[in-house]
Amino acid sequence: MRIILAIGGLSLFLAVQVSTRAVAQQDQAPPAADGLDYVMFRAEIQPVFAAKREGLVRCIQCHGRGSGAGGLAIQPPEEGTTSWTEEQSRKNFDAVRRFVTAGSPDTSRLLMHPLARAAGGDPFHGGGKHWSSKQDPEWQTLARWVRTGAPAPTTTATLDFEVYRSKIEPIFIRERQGPAGTVTCAGCHSGIATRLKLAAPPGAGGAWSEEQSRQNFAAVSSLIVGGKPTESRLLLHPLDPAAGGDPTHSGGKFWKSQDDPEWQALSAWVSAATPAAGGGSAARSLDFDYFKTKVQPLFLAKREGLVRCVQCHAGGTGSNLRLSPLTEGQTTWNDEQSRKNFDSASRLVVPGEPTASRLLMHPLARGAGGDPFHGGGKHWTSQSDAEWQTLAAWVQGATTSSR
Secondary structure, eight states: OHHHHHHHHHHHHHHHHHHHHHHHHHHOSOOOOOOOOHIIIIIIIGGGGGGTTTTOOOOOHHSSSSOGGGGOOOOOOOOOSSSSHHHHHHHHHHHHHHHHOOOOOGGHHHHHBBBBBGGGSSOOOOOOOBSSSTTTTHHHHHHHTTTTSSSOOOEEEEEHHHHHHIIIIGGGGGEEEEEEEEHHHHHTTTOSSSOOOOOOOOTTTTTOOHHHHHHHHHHHHTTTTOOOOOGGHHHHHHHHHHHOOOOOTTTTTOBBTTSSSHHHHHHHHHHTSEOOTTOHHHHSSSSSIIIIIIIIGGGGGBBBBBBHHHHHHHHSSSSSSOBBOOTTOOOSSOOHHHHHHHHHHTTTTTTOGGGGGGHHHTOOOGTOOOOEEEEEOBBSTTTTTHHHHHHHHHHOOOOTOOO
């Protein structure tokens, strides 16, 4: 009898284990464009936002209920519960990812804002400092999750240091009006965790030493694609989206137009640079066959309440994405037309950077990190949308043989 019960118990245990794995597989979101692990986020990271800390409020008290302190808006658990629904978790995942540099905990605002200054954290966080050391178990858990993501490829170039020091570097210590008053680029970027890590700004009327300038130069160069100003994050983050800039920059938008003298100085410097070996244009680093078979059909897809992309973007002159018009009776594009579409779409993409690519961010809902505008409406409510993921895979270098 004991043997039968033991076998029955083992069967039940195995059934529960299989069922648990099946649920986990069902809950798993499509792979994020940055590779961050959704299952780990839901099981280990999300609970951190509801954790109680002595003398401090829980993260969700400031960042939940639609307040979105600091731009991070977390869905709170349903009233009377301590867990999130699947839909809420996916929204939280999309929101939190925007404050993370995949593969790099030390340049991720999610980890550096609540970390004590003495441990290397940012100088600010309205909710106080949650961790006095990077050895804190919560910080270590977050760091482990961030490392599940794939770091963006480094895009360096042969840039002129002397031109940088005489014409570019002064831009970083020039005073300008930001969202919180008068600021300088160096004032923020010397004290916060971003990929652009500058030396502490010199005193009034002063300048950085050559050694400091060389360190700044190395950081700045990593945000440049040689010969490609409009693919270089250094030029796109502070540029108004209406002029072709990125949708985000915490320090504000400094340039309303690409005709701004500062933007022009940066553009001339970048344009004169030699692309790094293995770099190059979007057209060379993006796969045409994948575009033709996987991406291009999205421009013909019907969406409830919205027109198809081709209806606005075919043959028009008022849009950056210009698709070849289809002739009567034609249901798709021929190879020559597809090549033209590929060239047009490639100009709206930063290879390796889905969230810096206008092709992906214009039709994406604001709540999921998208641009504030798109005349054709918002096609995707989440970065987990299958269409968005297809585009992200193409931007990250997917080929027909790799998918």
